[in-house]
Amino acid sequence: MNIDDIKQVLIVGSGNMGQQIGFQTAVSGYHVILYDMEQSLLDKAMDRIGKLAKNYIAGRRLNDQSAADALNRIRTTVDAEDAGKEADFVSESVPEDPDLKGRVFAQFNKICPVHTIFTTNTSSLIPSMFAQATGRPDRFAAFHFHDVRFNNIVDIMPHQGTSRETVELIKAFAERIGQVAIVLQKENFGYVFNAMLMELLKSAQSLAANDVAAVEDIDRAWMGVMHTMVGPFGLMDSIGIDTVWKVTDYWANVLKEPQAMANAAFLKKYVDQGNVGVKTGKGFYSYPDPAFGKPGFIEGK
Incomplete structure (x- = not known):
C-alpha cells in the first residue's frame, strides 16, 4: 500500500486526542470515522470538535466553508464492524492500559482489511507492549500527537517488528495531514x-x-x-x-x-x-x- 491508497481513517476513542486527531485528519481531506462505545460520548465529542473548528477559524487556519467541509467528512458510530470494515488507517486513543489497547486492536484486526495500518497514540507506553495482540505487528507502530491547536509535531515510534514500509507510510501520512514527524530510532517511554x-x-x-x-x-x-x-x-x-x-x-x-x-x-x-x-x-x-x-x-x- 502507498500513501495515495489511504482514503478512510478510523479514530478509535473519542476523547480529547481522538477529537483533535480526527478533526486535523478531516481538515486534510480524509474521510474520518470516529468510533466509541457509547453514542453519548460521540455526541459530546462532536460538540467539542465543533468548538475546535471555531478555534481554527479564529486562528485563521480555516475559513467557514473549509471548516464546514471538514466537519462533514467526520462520521460517528458505535458499531465496530461498521467502523473498521473499510478503514485504511487506524489511530487509537483509548486509556493508557496495554491490556485494553491490545484487546481493542485484536477486535479490529478481525474487522479491518489486511492492508490497514494500525497506530497507537499512547503517551506513556511503548508499542512492543501490545504489538503481538494487534495481529499485525509489522503494520503497527506508535504515532503520537501533541496538542494540534498549538503545534504540529508528531512522534513515530516503531517496535522491532515494525516494517520499514510501515514507518515510511506513517511518515508520509503525517506530512499529508500537515504534521512534522520525529521518527525514533528505538523504543523509548515518553518518546522525546x-x-x-x-x-x-x-x-x-x-x-x-x-x-x-x-x-x-x-x-x-x-x-x-x-x-x-x-x-x-x-x-x-x-x-x-x-x-x-x-x-x-x-x-x-x-x-x-x-x-x-x-x-x-x-x-x-x-x-x-x-x-x-x-x-x-x-x-x-x-x-x-x-x-x-x-x-x-x-x-x-
Missing part, C-alpha cells in the same frame, strides 16, 4: 518531548503532594524563570488530570515507588471530584479564564 515533560510534571506533582509549595506557586516559579505562558499544573489541566493520573497510577503500581503513589493519590482527589481540567471547566484552575492567564499572576496579585 514527553520523556522530558513527564519528568517536569512528576517534579511538580511531588512538590505539591509533599506540601512543599502550593500549585499556583509552583507554576509561578516555572513561568517566571522560564518565561512561559503556562506552568506544569496548567499543562496538566490541558492534557487532562484524569489522563495524567492514569499514567502516574499505572507506573506507580508497576514500580511500587512511594513518591509516585503519593503523586497518584494527590491527582486522584481531582479525578474523584470530576475536576479534570479544561474539558470539564475546572481542574487546578477554572476555565475559560484561568488565573495563570491573567495579568499579575506571576507577581501573586
Whole structure:
C-alpha cells in the first residue's frame, strides 16, 4: 500500500486526542470515522470538535466553508464492524492500559482489511507492549500527537517488528495531514518531548503532594524563570488530570515507588471530584479564564 491508497481513517476513542486527531485528519481531506462505545460520548465529542473548528477559524487556519467541509467528512458510530470494515488507517486513543489497547486492536484486526495500518497514540507506553495482540505487528507502530491547536509535531515510534514500509507510510501520512514527524530510532517511554515533560510534571506533582509549595506557586516559579505562558499544573489541566493520573497510577503500581503513589493519590482527589481540567471547566484552575492567564499572576496579585 502507498500513501495515495489511504482514503478512510478510523479514530478509535473519542476523547480529547481522538477529537483533535480526527478533526486535523478531516481538515486534510480524509474521510474520518470516529468510533466509541457509547453514542453519548460521540455526541459530546462532536460538540467539542465543533468548538475546535471555531478555534481554527479564529486562528485563521480555516475559513467557514473549509471548516464546514471538514466537519462533514467526520462520521460517528458505535458499531465496530461498521467502523473498521473499510478503514485504511487506524489511530487509537483509548486509556493508557496495554491490556485494553491490545484487546481493542485484536477486535479490529478481525474487522479491518489486511492492508490497514494500525497506530497507537499512547503517551506513556511503548508499542512492543501490545504489538503481538494487534495481529499485525509489522503494520503497527506508535504515532503520537501533541496538542494540534498549538503545534504540529508528531512522534513515530516503531517496535522491532515494525516494517520499514510501515514507518515510511506513517511518515508520509503525517506530512499529508500537515504534521512534522520525529521518527525514533528505538523504543523509548515518553518518546522525546514527553520523556522530558513527564519528568517536569512528576517534579511538580511531588512538590505539591509533599506540601512543599502550593500549585499556583509552583507554576509561578516555572513561568517566571522560564518565561512561559503556562506552568506544569496548567499543562496538566490541558492534557487532562484524569489522563495524567492514569499514567502516574499505572507506573506507580508497576514500580511500587512511594513518591509516585503519593503523586497518584494527590491527582486522584481531582479525578474523584470530576475536576479534570479544561474539558470539564475546572481542574487546578477554572476555565475559560484561568488565573495563570491573567495579568499579575506571576507577581501573586
